[in-house]
Amino acid sequence: MSPAAILVLAFGMSVDAFAAALSRGATAPRVRARDAVRAGAVFGLVETATPVIGWGLGALAASSIAAVDHWVAFILLGLVGAHSLAAALRRPDAAAPPARPRRWLLLATALGTSIDAMAVGVSLAVLGAEIWLIAPAIGLATFLMATGGMFAGRLLGSRAGRYAEGFAGLALIGLGTSILLEHLVG
Numbered sequence: 001m002s003p004a005a006i007l008v009l010a011f012g013m014s015v016d017a018f019a020a021a022l023s024r025g026a027t028a029p030r031v032r033a034r035d036a037v038r039a040g041a042v043f044g045l046v047e048t049a050t051p052v053i054g055w056g057l058g059a060l061a062a063s064s065i066a067a068v069d070h071w072v073a074f075i076l077l078g079l080v081g082a083h084s085l086a087a088a089l090r091r092p093d094a095a096a097p098p099a100r101p102r103r104w105l106l107l108a109t110a111l112g113t114s115i116d117a118m119a120v121g122v123s124l125a126v127l128g129a130e131i132w133l134i135a136p137a138i139g140l141a142t143f144l145m146a147t148g149g150m151f152a153g154r155l156l157g158s159r160a161g162r163y164a165e166g167f168a169g170l171a172l173i174g175l176g177t178s179i180l181l182e183h184l185v186g
Contacts, residue, residue, distance in 0.1 A: 001129045005175065009134065010141035012171040013051075013120060016084065016113035017043035018145035025153020039106060040147030046110040047117055048139030054121020055131040061122075070183035073123040077176030080116040085169030127179070 001009075021039050025031050117138065124131055 010137040013138045014142035014145040017142045018149040020109050021146040021149030022153040025150040031150050031154045036147045036150035040143040043110045043146035044139045044143030047114045047142035048135050050114040050117040051121035051135045054118035055125040058122035058125025072126050074176040074180035076119045076123045081169040081173035088166035
């Protein structure tokens with residue numbers, strides 16, 4: 001995978017966490033640096049682990065689907081992208097979690113926003129991608145986006161998260177299409 005594709009993937013995968021953190025920041029009475037960094041760290045660590053888990057599962061099945069790996073990547077990235085796009089279109093602008101959620105709720109939110117990363121991990125395995133480079137890139141991008149999302153939420157409100165999630169969905173669909181075209185044309 002090229003560095004540009006890794007960058008698109010990393011930031012595309014982090015937008016769900018950004019949107020969730022943006023909503024948390026928009027409803028918090030105040031956003032302290034340690035709260036924003038804690039949220040970013042939780043989202044980032046979970047988002048690093050889930051593609052590795054998916055990659056492990058995908059690696060087990062990679063040899064049996066090698067002839068159609070580009071279609072698998074296209075379909076999985078397309079579905080994840082379409083899910084993000086649909087979520088952005090149906091989410092009300094004012095939807096937001098409670099102002100001071102418990103720590104377990106932060107972890108549950110991080111897990112919920114990273115399930116799609118597991119599917120992407122499967123795609124990466126069938127493509128033979130270097131997960132040990134890509135997963136930390138996704139985690140770092142998620143840490144930065146979620147931490148920044150907490151602060152931005154106080155300034156922008158939850159509406160911006162909706163648009164960011166829609167853009168990320170389109171980016172993932174584009175990445176899946178690019179992989180498919182690269183294998184079919186090249």
